[in-house]
Amino acid sequence: MSELKKRISVILEAPEADINTKLLKICQLLDQEIEYYNWTGFYxxxxxxxxxVLGPYVGAKTDHTTIPFGKGICGQVAVSGQTFVVPDVHQQDNYLSCSMDTKSEIVVPILKDGKNIGQIDIDSHKVNPFTKADEALLEWICQEVGKKM
Structure with missing residues (x-):
């Protein structure tokens, strides 16, 4: 994961790219490098x-371009400001289905000045693939993105 952090740091520090371009490149990198990340995006x-509101992402098209606070996993994280790992989406009551293939999800908030300004959302086609290393990497990414916003 340290190699991924280095590559993400290079993306975030690129002076010529705007923030949406940087975020899309991060999505693309995560999608390419972590085989069980099947949909990666920012809200x-x-x-x-x-x-x-949906920002840059990589993966299947989604109907969920706007999500009210409190609705679905992303909406819950918008309210709680806490990382939420769902090992099996079919066991979750407040889940918004984006794809029949999605089996699990992790959502990590992006905070700026203590306020939740967004999040990264990852879906997987596998049940329970996300590890503490995934959480740590995604929390670090969100911390770094928050500094750029």
Whole structure:
């Protein structure tokens, strides 16, 4: 994971790229390097509204381009500000299905000045693939992204 962190740092420090280009490159890198990441994307708070709007992502098209706070895993993380790992989405009551292939999900908040401004959302086609190393990597990514926002 340390090699991935180095490569992500290079992406985030690139002076010529705007933030959306950088975020898309991060999604692409994670998608290429971690085989059980099958949908990788960012959601961001829509101004002062209590909703999330889809940002850069890699994976199948989703109908969930706007998610109200509290709805689904992403909406819950928008409220709690805490990482949420769902080992099996079929066991989760408040799950928004994006794909029939999705079996698990991890959502990590992006905080700026203590406020939740967005999150990274990863879906997997495997049950329970996410490890503490995944959590640590994604939390680090979100911390670094928060510094750039």
């Amino acid at each position: 961001f708070r829509n101004g002062d509204k209590e909703e999330l």
